[in-house]
Amino acid sequence: MSARGLLPPSHPIPLQVRSGGWTSLLAAKGHDGRHAEFPFLEGLEHSDPAVARKITRDAVMTTGAAWKSSDAGPNRIRRWVMLLPGHELLERYDIDLDLFREDVRAKLLEKAAPYEDCIRVAQKLTWLAYSMDKAPEPPPELRAYLEDLFGFIEVGTTTCLICRAPLDFTQFSLARRGKAELETAHSAPRAHNPENVGFAHRACNIAQGNKTLDQFYDWIAEILERARPQSSNSTR
Numbered sequence: 060m061s062a063r064g065l066l067p068p069s070h071p072i073p074l075q076v077r078s079g080g081w082t083s084l085l086a087a088k089g090h091d092g093r094h095a096e097f098p099f100l101e102g103l104e105h106s107d108p109a110v111a112r113k114i115t116r117d118a119v120m121t122t123g124a125a126w127k128s129s130d131a132g133p134n135r136i137r138r139w140v141m142l143l144p145g146h147e148l149l150e151r152y153d154i155d156l157d158l159f160r161e162d163v164r165a166k167l168l169e170k171a172a173p174y175e176d177c178i179r180v181a182q183k184l185t186w187l188a189y190s191m192d193k194a195p196e197p198p199p200e201l202r203a204y205l206e207d208l209f210g211f212i213e214v215g216t217t218t219c220l221i222c223r224a225p226l227d228f229t230q231f232s233l234a235r236r237g238k239a240e241l242e243t244a245h246s247a248p249r250a251h252n253p254e255n256v257g258f259a260h261r262a263c264n265i266a267q268g269n270k271t272l273d274q275f276y277d278w279i280a281e282i283l284e285r286a287r288p289q290s291s292n293s294t295r
């Protein structure tokens with residue numbers, strides 16, 4: 060069953076704008092007619108607005124990174140904007156990629172994703188959030204909509220994408236030194252689609268780095284083999 064028509068009318072969610080010079084890029088102005096609309100986030104917008112904002116930002120914007128600076132450009136751009144050809148970026152958004160350092164340009168292009176994939180990522184993250192222990196109860200029509208997409212919402216089943224430990228919803232409000240404890244993570248860091256995203260502990264996400272999950276687990280296994288060989292286990 061589709062929830063189209065059952066959900067409240069959608070409306071654009073304002074996206075965080077960090078750098079004034081980039082306002083025109085981030086605002087709806089100049090956008091190609093499709094707006095960032097997330098009707099499936101209406102429930103969380105009321106119960107936990109910070110979580111709704113996080114899901115929107117993580118689904119739509121390129122990830123924040125240490126390379127942000129005035130000369131290197133912004134670290135958050137709508138992912139689908141980066142799919143446009145260079146001349147269109149320049150004409151429509153006043154972005155001259157040639158002015159950026161090569162590593163910055165590469166990172167921006169690496170994070171590019173079509174609009175539809177970003178929306179589907181937001182839907183998946185919403186479903187995962189409602190499936191956490193201590194999550195708020197989704198409104199019935201929203202539950203039906205999300206379950207139609209991803210299956211039954213069973214509270215307590217969302218785990219860290221990386222270490223597989225159960226996550227609970229209250230961890231969204233935890234932060235250390237201004238850094239959120241829960242982050243959006245990717246099984247393969249360069250693929251931004253619902254099959255490939257989930258929530259993870261910040262520490263786990265940092266440890267995974269640019270590796271795919273398979274590469275990361277192999278790396279850990281090799282480390283454990285060296286650090287804790289079977290022989291030393293049996294003698295202690």
Ligand SMILES: [Zn+2]
Nearest residue numbers: 219222260263
């Ligand atoms: Zn973890």
